[in-house]
Amino acid sequence: MNTSEHQRLAKRLGYAGLLPFVIALMMHVSHIKLLGQPETLFLSYSVVIASFLSGTLWRSADKNNATQVKLTLYVSNGMALGAWAGWLLLPWNRHLALLLLIMVYVGIRWFEQTYLLAQLAPEYQQLRQHLTLIVVTCHLLLWAL
Secondary structure (H helix, E strand, O other), X not given: OOHHHHHHHHHHHHHHOOHHHHHHHHHHHHOOOOOOOHHHHHHHHHHHHHHHHHHHHHHHXXXXXXXXXXXXXXXXXXXXXXXXXXXXXXXXXXXXXXXXXXXXXXXXXXXXXXXXXXXXXXXXXXXXHHHHHHHXXXXXXXXXX
C-alpha cells in the first residue's frame, strides 16, 4: 500500500470511527435504548478508542530518544488507565467519567503535538486534530444533555 492509499484509508477509518459516538448521542437524545443505555454505549466505546490511541503512543516509543522512550511508555499506560478509570466512575458520576475521558483525549493529543510532532506526517496531524476536536465535542454534548 503506497503512502497516499494509506492516508486515504486512515482518513476513512478515522471518520468512520466517529459514527458510534454520533449514533449513541442521537440515541440518547431520542431516548432509544437499543442495546442498552446510550450513555453506556457511548462511554464504553470511548474507553475502547482512548485505549487504542494510548497504544499508538506505545508503538511510537521506539522512535524516540532514550529519555522520551520512558516518558512515552509511562504516558501511554497512564492514558489507558485513565480511560479505564473513566469507565469505573460511570456508575457513580457520569460527568466525572466524561471529564476524565476528555482529559485523556486532550492529553494524548497534547503529547503527540509536544513530543511526537517530528514523527507524524502533517496530514496525520491534521486528521488527529479534527478527530480529537469532534470526539471532545461529542463528550461535551453528552455532558450537556
